Amino acid sequence: MSLSKKPYKGTRDFFPKDKRALDYIFSVMRKTAFEFGYESYDGPLLEEVDLYRAKSGEELINDQIYNFLDRGNREVAIRPEMTPTVARMVALIHREEAKPIRWFSIPNLMRYEKPQKGRLREHWQFNCDIFGAPEGHGELEILTLVIKLLKNFGANETQFEILINDRRVVDYIIKEKMNLDEERSYKLYKIIDKSKKVSPEALEKMVDELNLDQDAKNVFNKYLAVSSFGDMLHLLKSEGAPQERIEDLVSFSEKLDKLELIKYFRYDPTIVRGLDYYTGMVFEVYDKHPDNRRAISGGGSYSDLLKIFNEAPMPGVGFGLGDVTLKDFLEIHKLLPNFETPENDIFITYQTEKAEIEAIKLANSLREKGLRVVIHFGELKFKKIFGLAEKKGAQWVALMGEDEFNQQKVQIKNLSTRDQKEFSLSDIDSIYSNLK
Ligand code: HAM
Numbered sequence: 001m002s003l004s005k006k007p008y009k010g011t012r013d014f015f016p017k018d019k020r021a022l023d024y025i026f027s028v029m030r031k032t033a034f035e036f037g038y039e040s041y042d043g044p045l046l047e048e049v050d051l052y053r054a055k056s057g058e059e060l061i062n063d064q065i066y067n068f069l070d071r072g073n074r075e076v077a078i079r080p081e082m083t084p085t086v087a088r089m090v091a092l093i094h095r096e097e098a099k100p101i102r103w104f105s106i107p108n109l110m111r112y113e114k115p116q117k118g119r120l121r122e123h124w125q126f127n128c129d130i131f132g133a134p135e136g137h138g139e140l141e142i143l144t145l146v147i148k149l150l151k152n153f154g155a156n157e158t159q160f161e162i163l164i165n166d167r168r169v170v171d172y173i174i175k176e177k178m179n180l181d182e183e184r185s186y187k188l189y190k191i192i193d194k195s196k197k198v199s200p201e202a203l204e205k206m207v208d209e210l211n212l213d214q215d216a217k218n219v220f221n222k223y224l225a226v227s228s229f230g231d232m233l234h235l236l237k238s239e240g241a242p243q244e245r246i247e248d249l250v251s252f253s254e255k256l257d258k259l260e261l262i263k264y265f266r267y268d269p270t271i272v273r274g275l276d277y278y279t280g281m282v283f284e285v286y287d288k289h290p291d292n293r294r295a296i297s298g299g300g301s302y303s304d305l306l307k308i309f310n311e312a313p314m315p316g317v318g319f320g321l322g323d324v325t326l327k328d329f330l331e332i333h334k335l336l337p338n339f340e341t342p343e344n345d346i347f348i349t350y351q352t353e354k355a356e357i358e359a360i361k362l363a364n365s366l367r368e369k370g371l372r373v374v375i376h377f378g379e380l381k382f383k384k385i386f387g388l389a390e391k392k393g394a395q396w397v398a399l400m401g402e403d404e405f406n407q408q409k410v411q412i413k414n415l416s417t418r419d420q421k422e423f424s425l426s427d428i429d430s431i432y433s434n435l436k
Pocket of ligand 1 (some may be wrong): 083119121122129275323326
């Protein structure tokens with residue numbers, strides 16, 4: 001029997017050029033998190049399934065989780081998301097920590113999905129979460145951070161937008177104005193969450209199954225027609241919403257305006273998020289490119305997640321942004337640098353076997369200076385040198401033929417200008433300054 005060379009369905013091998021792209025993506029994520037004072041953390045790959053059962057929602061538990069019984073009969077799962085883990089970790093230490101707690105992580109996660117564009121079974125997800133920030137402040141910071149992240153990749157408001165909503169507003173409409181009980185509210189949330197992915201007929205059919213009365217249907221249709229902060233305010237006022245709901249929305253949109261961030265946002269009533277723990281603001285970052293209209297990131301605020309560990313409620317706000325959707329976004333907007341070749345400083349070659357030890361010594365001395373040095377083993381014919389050096393991504397080539405060896409010299413050639421200079425092998429400082 002011969003084994004398949006392909007990776008497991010929906011997972012990826014990262015060959016060096018793919019890994020260079022991923023490392024670059026991670027480096028921008030880390031840089032951005034540090035710009036905002038977020039500290040790096042990580043958790044285990046496996047958690048007990050109950051951690052997700054508590055608040056992650058039926059889709060994740062019923063369809064997506066990779067779970068199994070361990071040898072001690074515990075039901076465990078490969079982490080499908082990071083939020084329950086971070087909440088668990090914060091619940092362990094929050095009493096000793098100054099608030100707010102600002103943490104980030106880039107875990108690999110697994111979900112049993114039908115692999116397709118933007119959706120795989122394993123992905124890496126940048127998570128930033130803030131705990132214990134005063135009302136509204138954490139939300140604003142998390143949104144500012146996600147915008148800065150995309151700007152740090154070179155993106156602007158013509159390329160992405162943030163679709164935003166608030167579960168307190170949705171709750172008011174569904175529970176207070178449509179008078180739905182908990183069960184039908186939950187179902188309607190799931191229908192709204194799916195609404196963009198299904199046809200208008202399919203949406204109507206799903207809503208019909210809830211047997212709404214005519215008044216409720218009217219309110220729901222008005223709600224779905226909202227497409228701006230202004231529309232939402234208008235609807236809340238006309239439906240007699242509490243002053244607090246209205247003021248929150250006004251002050252939030254005013255802050256976005258004053259910070260010149262409003263251009264990134266659009267109020268979207270269909271954004272409610274599939275995960276059950278969100279209680280306030282919810283958002284998704286969307287690619288604006290017509291050929292890639294999909295969410296790159298999603299997040300929101302969750303005030304009660306620590307309660308599942310019998311802790312007092314502490315507000316959390318955060319987002320997750322996956323490497324798969326981000327890479328698609330960067331590629332379609334031509335924002336991803338070329339990672340075809342590695343990056344090295346110098347490719348050291350010798351044209352006579354006798355120079356082997358000199359070549360290794362030179363390489364080691366330059367490495368001591370912090371340069372990235374690749375050495376070619378064995379004699380290398382002159383005509384092959386430059387092609388190989390380019391494949392190694394080197395800027396410079398060192399050449400040592402019979403004459404150079406006899407005189408203890410080395411030729412250093414710049415691959416782009418083709419300038420060549422001769423140096424004494426003992427004069428490492430001059431060689432190094434020439435390379436810089
Ligand atoms: P989520 O919306 O399930 O949220 O995932 C966030 C992002 O992760 C998505 O927008 C997408 O970029 C990426 N993602 C999710 N599933 C897949 C997949 N199967 N293949 C590729 N990419 C995927 C959460 O996971 C929340 N825990 C985020 C969060 C953090 N909320 C608060 N803090």
